[in-house]
Amino acid sequence: MPVQAERSGAGSDKWVASITYRSEAVRPPSVSELQQLVAASRARNRSVGITGMLLHDGGRFLQTLEGPPEAVDQIWSSIQQDRRHGAIEVLSQHIIPARLFSEWDLRLYDRSGGQAKAAPSRPGNAIALTDHVPAMARFALAGDDSRLNALIADLVADGWVGDALVQHLLEPTARLLGDTWLADDCTELDLTIALSMLQLAGHTVHSQPSPDSIRKSRYSVLLATAPGEPHILGSTLLGDMFINAGWDVDMVSPESDEALTRQLRSQRPDAVDIALSDALPRQHALALLRETVEKARHALPNEVIVVSVGGRLFAEAAATALSVGADHARRTAAGTTIRLARLVEQRASGTRDPDA
Ligand SMILES: Cc1cc2nc3c(=O)[nH]c(=O)nc-3n(C[C@H](O)[C@H](O)[C@H](O)COP(=O)(O)O)c2cc1C
Numbered sequence: 001m002p003v004q005a006e007r008s009g010a011g012s013d014k015w016v017a018s019i020t021y022r023s024e025a026v027r028p029p030s031v032s033e034l035q036q037l038v039a040a041s042r043a044r045n046r047s048v049g050i051t052g053m054l055l056h057d058g059g060r061f062l063q064t065l066e067g068p069p070e071a072v073d074q075i076w077s078s079i080q081q082d083r084r085h086g087a088i089e090v091l092s093q094h095i096i097p098a099r100l101f102s103e104w105d106l107r108l109y110d111r112s113g114g115q116a117k118a119a120p121s122r123p124g125n126a127i128a129l130t131d132h133v134p135a136m137a138r139f140a141l142a143g144d145d146s147r148l149n150a151l152i153a154d155l156v157a158d159g160w161v162g163d164a165l166v167q168h169l170l171e172p173t174a175r176l177l178g179d180t181w182l183a184d185d186c187t188e189l190d191l192t193i194a195l196s197m198l199q200l201a202g203h204t205v206h207s208q209p210s211p212d213s214i215r216k217s218r219y220s221v222l223l224a225t226a227p228g229e230p231h232i233l234g235s236t237l238l239g240d241m242f243i244n245a246g247w248d249v250d251m252v253s254p255e256s257d258e259a260l261t262r263q264l265r266s267q268r269p270d271a272v273d274i275a276l277s278d279a280l281p282r283q284h285a286l287a288l289l290r291e292t293v294e295k296a297r298h299a300l301p302n303e304v305i306v307v308s309v310g311g312r313l314f315a316e317a318a319a320t321a322l323s324v325g326a327d328h329a330r331r332t333a334a335g336t337t338i339r340l341a342r343l344v345e346q347r348a349s350g351t352r353d354p355d356a
Contacts, residue, residue: 017069018096019076020062020196022143022189023088028059028112037084038108046105050075053101053253055230057111057189061085062196066099089143091193092200097243100225100232100251103259109230111188129160129168136173140194140201141186148201162205163334166237170198170205171278171332174233175312178279195233195279202237219344220248220269226289226311227256231277234310237333238273245337257295264299270344272296273336274326276311281318290324297325306343308336 029037034056045051050067063079065072080088101107132151139148155165174195181191221242223235235251242249250267254260264272274292276282293307308328313319321329327343330336 015069016066016096016099017072017094018064018066019072019093020064020091021079021088022091022193023061023063023085025059025061025085026083029056029084031110034108034110038106042105045075048074051099051101051104051106053104053107053109053230055109055111055189055192057187060187060189062091062189062193064101064196066096066101069095091143091145091196092203094203097239097249098251100235101253102250103252103254103263107253107255129155129164130172132169133172133176136169136198136201137176137180137194140173140177140197141180141190143193143197145197145200148197149204152201152204156205162241165205166202166241167332167334170202170233170237171315174198174278175315178277178281178312181280191279192230195231199233199236202233203240205240218246218248219271219341220250220267221340222263222267222269222272223249223251224260224263224272224274225253226274226276226282226285226292227254227260228288229253229276229282229285229311231279232275234275234278234333235273238275238310238336241333241337245341247337257292260292261295261299264296264305268300268303269305270347271306271308271340273308273310273330273340275309276313278310278312278315281312281316283313283318286313286319286324293325304347306340306347308340308343310336 038054048067048071050065050071052063052065055062065075132155135151136148139151152165177191177194180186181188223238223242225232225235232253239249239251250269252260252263254263274289274296276285276289289309293309296307297305306328307326308330309321309324309326310330310333314329315331317331319329321327328339
């Protein structure tokens with residue numbers, strides 16, 4: 001159930017803690033048991049200011065909780081003692097720049113019913129970093145964060161920088177993971193867990209703000225997943241990059257176009273990025289995305305807002321900004337802060353970018 005949670009953007013002095021874990025049900029819950037669990041959890045989460053999501057797939061859980069650190073600790077200690085599940089493994093635990101599930105006291109994605117799969121397509125990419133993509137995908141699928149981080153640490157020691165690691169390692173790994181699911185070699189929950197491992201790796205890659213990006217003017221951006229899109233890797237990779245570049249960042253995983261419109265009206269950002277999955281080609285989502293972009297544009301009738309889109313479809317040039325009515329489509333998260341800053345500046349001065 002969506003809620004209007006308190007805003008906790010980068011400008012806020014409140015810390016937002018986030019924990020992501022996976023676990024296995026002692027016995028796969030029936031639909032009504034799952035509904036009861038979620039209803040009770042929502043009520044409690046709401047009462048202590050927690051937002052988040054719970055993904056369920058055939059008796060396996062992936063949950064992200066975010067909110068005030070003491071409230072996250074409180075709920076987390078209850079969850080750890082809950083005898084309905086076991087094999088609990090924490091995938092990530094850290095302080096985040098803004099809530100991603102700001103509208104959700106607990107958003108449920110129940111995958112037990114299975115999902116239709118679209119045909120895979122594979123990009124060609126020849127640079128050395130991509131040689132490590134299969135190993136990254138293996139480590140991410142195994143939930144092996146120590147080998148994953150060791151590989152990244154080695155590459156950083158070899159001189160690779162954040163943007164290259166995102167563009168030529170993390171994003172291609174997300175696509176390979178998507179192909180693995182499309183080939184039926186892992187479940188969707190495995191895919192989502194592996195993507196959250198990449199998200200964690202992305203935080204390591206971007207943990208050092210670069211001094212020359214800090215001086216940039218304080219533009220603001222809303223990073224949104226497309227309504228209904230459960231994969232949040234793209235938005236979180238961008239979150240770190242925009243924070244490092246000195247922007248005010250808010251994130252949201254809206255339930256609907258209307259929820260996104262509400263968020264835009266309350267935050268009035270200079271730019272919004274709407275992200276589809278980095279792992280799966282969401283061809284069927286294009287028409288809906290076009291409507292989402294259209295509505296985002298009209299959310300603030302007296303203001304010009306730069307609208308950017310992203311996801312595997314755009315990374316592989318299977319869709320363009322024009323095809324969904326956006327100002328910008330990112331083929332990678334790398335460099336997006338610079339391109340959007342340029343577009344925001346041009347909008348402010350009333351000029352048009354010939355390459356946009
Ligand atoms: C997979 C799973 C996820 C859960 N998520 C939440 C949650 O987000 N919020 C919550 O209050 N309880 C959640 N619960 C239920 C708690 O474990 C616990 O039963 C409930 O909070 C009552 O806590 P108490 O027994 O300490 O009073 C979850 C349980 C399971 C099995």
